[in-house]
Amino acid sequence: MLIEKIKTPHDLKKLSHADLEKYTEEVRSFVIETTKKNGGHLSSNLGAVELTIALHYTFDSPNDKLIFDVGHQSYTHKLISGRLELLKNLRTNDGASGFPSVHESNHDIFTLGHSSNSLSLALGMARARDKLGQHHHIIPIIGDGAFSGGMIYEALNDIGEQKSRLIIILNDNKMSISKNVGGMSKYFAKLRLSRRFSKLRQNIKKTFSVFPIERHDDKNFDTIKVRLKGFFMKNRLFENFGVSYYGPFDGHDMREMCQVFDRVKNKSVIDNKPVIIHVITQKGRGLDEAEKWPDKYHGLNAKGAKDERAFSSDLADELIELANEDDRIVAITAAMPSGTGLDRFGAAHPDKYFDVSIAEQHAVSLCAGLAKGGLKPIFCVYSSFLQRAFDQILHDVCLNNLGVVFAIDRAGAIGSDGVTHQGVFDLSYLNAVPNLTVLSPKDGHELKKMLKFAFSLNTPVAIRYPKGYSASTASFNNADSLANKHTDSTCTLPDIDYTKWEILKKTTANIYILACGSRMIDIALSKDLNANIINARSIKPLDYTFLDSINNNKNLIITLEDNISNGGFSSVVLDYLISINPKNPPLFAPLSHKTTFSDIRNIDDSLKNSRLDIENIQKIIQNFLA
Secondary structure (H helix, E strand, O other): OHHHHOOOHHHHHOOOHHHHHHHHHHHHHHHHHHHHHHOEOOHHHHHOHHHHHHHHHHOOOOOOEEEEOOOOOOHHHHHHOOOHHHHOOOOOOOOOOOOOOOOOOOOOOOOOOOOOOHHHHHHHHHHHHHHOOOOOOEEEEEEHHHHHOOHHHHHHHHHHHHOOOOEEEEEEOOEOOOEOOOHHHHHHHHHHHOHHHHHHHHHHHHHHOOOOHHHHOHHHHHHHHHHHHHHHOOOOHHHHOOOEEEEEEEOOOHHHHHHHHHHHHHHHHHHOOOEEEEEEOOOOOOOHHHHHOOOOOOOEOOOOOOOOEEHHHHHHHHHHHHHHHOOOEEEEEOOOHHHHOHHHHHHHOHHHEEEOOOOHHHHHHHHHHHHHOOOEEEEEEEHHHHHHHHHHHHHHHHOOOOOOEEEEEOOEOOOOOHHHHOEOOHHHHHOOOOOOEEEOOOOHHHHHHHHHHHHHHOOOEEEEOOOEEOOOOHHHOOOOOOEOOOOOOOOOHHHOOOOOOEEEEOOOOOEEEEEOHHHHHHHHHOOOOOOEEEEOOEEEOOOHHHHHHHOOOOOEEEEEEEEEOOOOHHHHHHHHHHHHOOOOOOEEEEEEEOOOOOOOOOHHHHHHHOOOOHHHHHHHHHHHHO
16 A cells, blocks of 8 residues: 555655555545544544645655644644554554644654644744755645634734745635634635636636747736736735735645645745745545534544543533523633534524634633623633633733633643643643632532622633543532531522532541542542542632631641642642641642643543542552551
């Protein structure tokens, strides 16, 4: 099979166009088979097969630098660069990352997994190349969905001003994860319609080919093309930025793409200015169900994945009910409606739902404006994407003390998506922000109650949780549980102050396990420990009354958090205990993730690697008792 023979881009260049078509079929079959077994991004990779092969056939990686925006469409790139065996174990600890990784290959220029940053990265590399007197090509590959991110326009403004030599590939498949929305998606729709101009251009080219004008004066022909393009298309966004536009082209016609890439590659050296090549692809190409439902097949779970109840489902249920009762509640997503549960909310309340596309910074400031205007906004976002909007959280929302709720999904160890998507940093930076309340529910039932509580505060609130939870804590979901009994035994469940902690298990032992969130509570309850187990559901503020009651040197306090150690829950608990009782503080055992970038692709392995497991807790307790 050709797929086994192609181990470098140089091997690919030896193939005829007929063999390239055969290789394309083999790659597509391999991607489908591997992704269905291991999970991963299926439809985006199926759509980029011919495009990636044509790029490697034309350019000279790794000397020429291919920079994939987001990078979840890089499976074909990894195959061409010799990672067939690694890809057989895709997204596992022993296999290839689902995103580009500098640790895997020198063909991966950056380790990355977020959107809209490729043009800035590419421009930096172009300026370094020019300053050092080098001559290689730099080719960022960016999807149309990424053009909803503001960094793109900051980079374009700089690229056009300096006329930096770049070859930008716009992979237009009408999608990010879900269908694109907003002004840029409409703009690209107009460009797609201009295929009629492309056909006219080809006819004109054939007409002029009988004259010496194209052969002897290519600039004259280009001038005619530019004027015709302006007349027929009237879509000159890129030209206005100072970037020459070519396209649109069929992203599945490999012969055409190779010809276009080759010509533009040579022309860019002569002109020494930036260009953008617009190719149209079909997300999910080659798999009927992925073509019909590209959003559903954007990302697949591995076979045998844990069957958990999704927090996003409970969030959607509660938000719909709360919005039925309160017309001021509105929900915002940044191109993640299905992942966060807001697709269902949007269907139930279309007038209260806003998808701002891949624009987290804008989303947070939009929420600040909505809150200032008298509404109750909630921004539902993954932990690894919220970090992109730290300044807006601090400056626009919390400095103004506005009633914005942040529903932070995929918090904690992330599993198969690996290092670029770990949600283990949010507590550390959110703890630093004044006026912000930070909560973490033990299950979906508590999440629902926290949402209502958060909206009632009318101040900034962040609620963080992983993708799913088990039913191990269900026995504590009733009004007669020990919730708040250490502070207020008279309150009923709907009126609970969720900034106070909940005693899940009470014993006479002087050992206290303070567990943050569903995973940590599951660990603490997985064995019958002779310890008091506390649902430390409020990370900010801490339950100072409870901490005061156990702050003496006869006690052992164990903290459990699905976050890095620096600046997280354990850090702030220890700081408080020592500040109040510096001479005789309790024995303290903080358990959290190491402050490092982790590429462990299995959640259980991540927890064990950080010693966040019941066996380690048992050892700590045994040593204390001994």
